[in-house]
Amino acid sequence: METGTAATARRNDLEALWMPFTANRHFKANPRLLTDAAGMYFTSHDGRRILDGIAGLWCVNAGHTHPKIAAAIAAQARTLDYAPPFQMGHPLAFEYAARLTEILPDGLDHVFFANSGSEAVDTALKIALAYHQVRGEGRRTRLIGRERGYHGVGFGGISVGGIANNRKAFGLGLPGVDHLPHTHDLAHNAFSRGQPAWGAHLADELERLLALHGAETIAAVIVEPVAGSTGVLIPPKGYLERLRALCDQHGILLIFDEVITGFGRLGAAFAAEYFGVRPDLLTCAKGMTNGAVPMGGVAVRREIYDAFMQGPEIAIELFHGYTYSGHPLAAAAALATLDVYRDEGLFERAAALAPYWQEAVHSLNGVPHVIDVRNLGLVAGIELAPIPGQPTRRAFDVFLACYEQGVLIRTTGDIIALSPPLIIDKPEIDRLIDTIASALKGGAR
Ligand code: PXG
Numbered sequence: 001m002e003t004g005t006a007a008t009a010r011r012n013d014l015e016a017l018w019m020p021f022t023a024n025r026h027f028k029a030n031p032r033l034l035t036d037a038a039g040m041y042f043t044s045h046d047g048r049r050i051l052d053g054i055a056g057l058w059c060v061n062a063g064h065t066h067p068k069i070a071a072a073i074a075a076q077a078r079t080l081d082y083a084p085p086f087q088m089g090h091p092l093a094f095e096y097a098a099r100l101t102e103i104l105p106d107g108l109d110h111v112f113f114a115n116s117g118s119e120a121v122d123t124a125l126k127i128a129l130a131y132h133q134v135r136g137e138g139r140r141t142r143l144i145g146r147e148r149g150y151h152g153v154g155f156g157g158i159s160v161g162g163i164a165n166n167r168k169a170f171g172l173g174l175p176g177v178d179h180l181p182h183t184h185d186l187a188h189n190a191f192s193r194g195q196p197a198w199g200a201h202l203a204d205e206l207e208r209l210l211a212l213h214g215a216e217t218i219a220a221v222i223v224e225p226v227a228g229s230t231g232v233l234i235p236p237k238g239y240l241e242r243l244r245a246l247c248d249q250h251g252i253l254l255i256f257d258e259v260i261t262g263f264g265r266l267g268a269a270f271a272a273e274y275f276g277v278r279p280d281l282l283t284c285a286k287g288m289t290n291g292a293v294p295m296g297g298v299a300v301r302r303e304i305y306d307a308f309m310q311g312p313e314i315a316i317e318l319f320h321g322y323t324y325s326g327h328p329l330a331a332a333a334a335l336a337t338l339d340v341y342r343d344e345g346l347f348e349r350a351a352a353l354a355p356y357w358q359e360a361v362h363s364l365n366g367v368p369h370v371i372d373v374r375n376l377g378l379v380a381g382i383e384l385a386p387i388p389g390q391p392t393r394r395a396f397d398v399f400l401a402c403y404e405q406g407v408l409i410r411t412t413g414d415i416i417a418l419s420p421p422l423i424i425d426k427p428e429i430d431r432l433i434d435t436i437a438s439a440l441k442g443g444a445r
Contacts, residue, residue: 032403037064040421040428042408050403053432054410055421058228058260059291062340063423069292069336076332085113085325093326096334100297103269103338105278110305112298112318113326117259117285118152120296121222124281125156126320128220128253131304137251140219141176144209144252148182150229151222151257160222163230178209180223184233186383190372191365192234193358199236203243215250220281225271228260231415232381234374240277253280253304259296263287264341264422266377267351274377280304288330290337295330350378350422353429360433361418367440369394378424382416382436401439407432 014028033045040063042050055061062069076092083090097111104111112127114120125143132140145151145160152158158166159173162182167173181202189196210218225240227233247254256279261271264287268274272282281304285296308317324330341347354377361380364370372383384394395411402409409432410417416436420428 039063039065040424048406051407051428051431051435053402053408053418053420055287055419056291057286057410058265058419059286061263061265061287061422062290062337062344062346063421066290066292066336066340068340069290069333072332072336073292073329076329080328083328085323085327086321090326090328090331092328092331092335096326096331096338099335099338100299104282104299105270105272107278107301108272108282108299109302110300112300112320113322113330114285114296114298115294115322115324115327115330116152116296117257117283118154118157118296119322120259120283120285120298121151121160121257122154122156123296123320124255124257124283124298125160125220125222127298127300127304127318128255128281130318130320131253131307132219134307134310137216139217140252142213142218143174143177144180144206144218144221145177146180146182146223146227148184148227148230148233149179149222149224149257150227151224152259176217178213180205180209180221182227182230182233183236183239184231186372189236189374191362192374193362194376195234195237196374197237200238200242202236203239203246206243206246210246210250215252218250218252220253220255221247222255222257224257224259225261225275225277226266226376226379228379228417228419229412231383231412232374232379232417234376235275240275244277244279247280255279255281255283257283259283259285260379260419263337264347264350265379265419267347267354268377269347288337289333290340292337293327293330293333294324295327295334344423346422353422353424353426354378356426357429360429363433364437364440367437369440378420378422380418382418384414384416384440386414398436398439401442402435405435405439407435409436 034042035045036043044050100111101109114123143160147162149162151161159177162179183199183202188198256272258270262284266274272278280301282299288295357378358375361375362373364373364382369384371385374381387394392413395414399411
């Protein structure tokens with residue numbers, strides 16, 4: 001390794017890295033580096049403890065550097081570092097798929113592995129299209145997403161996604177995609193606790209799209225059960241049920257993107273269980289490995305898997321997969337993570353804390369600039385009135401002020417999104433909310 005002042009300077013030079021979804025020039029002028037983490041806290045490069053209000057990025061549900069997960073990864077790295085997943089396998093990937101189906105909704109009992117939420121989404125869309133084709137319904141090629149939806153950054157994901165900034169610089173996307181309207185309406189639903197009462201009828205907009213395109217041309221509808229990245233949009237009561245009924249009526253597959261809602265975020269294993277609505281395909285990532293190793297997955301109903309299992313036995317049934325599908329380190333981390341969720345009762349813990357969380361976040365009602373607070377499980381969105389002419393500035397200033405005070409939050413537009421590790425305790429919830437309140441009061445412009 002290089003030594004000396006020049007080498008140290010090079011190691012600390014921030015210039016070479018092009019950072020994702022980041023204001024690179026602002027960051028490099030004001031770096032915020034995280035060097036260590038344990039439980040609910042990061043340590044920053046300037047030696048401060050930072051309370052993690054967002055589980056890293058919606059993924060570290062069991063808290064940071066969990067010893068059992070870390071040990072499983074270390075042991076696996078010494079035992080089997082890599083095994084090819086095409087025409088070969090290794091035991092942990094099979095074991096994890098079987099274990100995962102135990103906590104998935106009934107009937108979702110086959111799992112395909114990817115390495116991120118974006119890959120899981122593209123995989124799910126491809127399976128949906130190919131499924132209709134193997135059944136002789138190859139005319140079903142259209143995909144329906146939703147305005148403000150976030151399904152990662154692959155071309156499939158941004159096409160069905162509905163966030164303008166994630167789409168507009170990148171060409172035309174997939175053809176044959178349409179979008180449902182989003183369900184966000186402050187006039188009707190501001191300061192709702194849990195699921196808002198107004199808005200189930202917005203699911204009926206699917207009928208308008210079916211009339212426009214012909215139901216027999218639609219392959220799948222994909223939604224986040226709770227939209228996260230766009231600023232926490234909670235589904236109105238009855239909305240998901242109506243989408244399910246319409247998809248059933250018209251032979252359309254329903255895909256739930258559970259990349260953030262999976263693994264206890266709402267106080268149940270998956271949002272599908274929480275809402276009592278079963279999708280045909282379900283994507284997950286993030287909390288699968290507690291964020292410790294990249295991993296994503298798509299769970300599918302038995303009928304979907306079975307539809308592909310035909311033709312000569314030596315024929316490959318699906319021409320899709322990744323070099324790292326079911327990677328040994330990811331599978332080891334994921335198995336250990338499932339053990340931790342079970343042994344520490346973290347999904348139940350999230351459910352038990354949800355009422356306290358709800359009261360805490362709604363205490364921000366009345367704080368300057370707060371125009372909405374919304375919540376479900378251990379998720380909250382706090383929407384701020386933008387500074388006139390400077391969209392996103394208000395929330396970004398709150399983010400910076402909280403970080404100064406040792407609290408990490410996440411902002412998107414002028415919305416604060418909170419999703420703490422499920423191990424958070426009540427005093428930590430209080431500190432998180434108090435810090436946001438004082439940032440809003442102190443930083444009022
Ligand atoms: N689907 C959903 C619902 C997501 O939330 C992805 C897919 C993509 O996952 P990958 O692993 O490819 O990033 C996500 C990711 C935020 C934020 O600030 C959320 C995500 C990613 C980055 C930022 O809320 N979610």
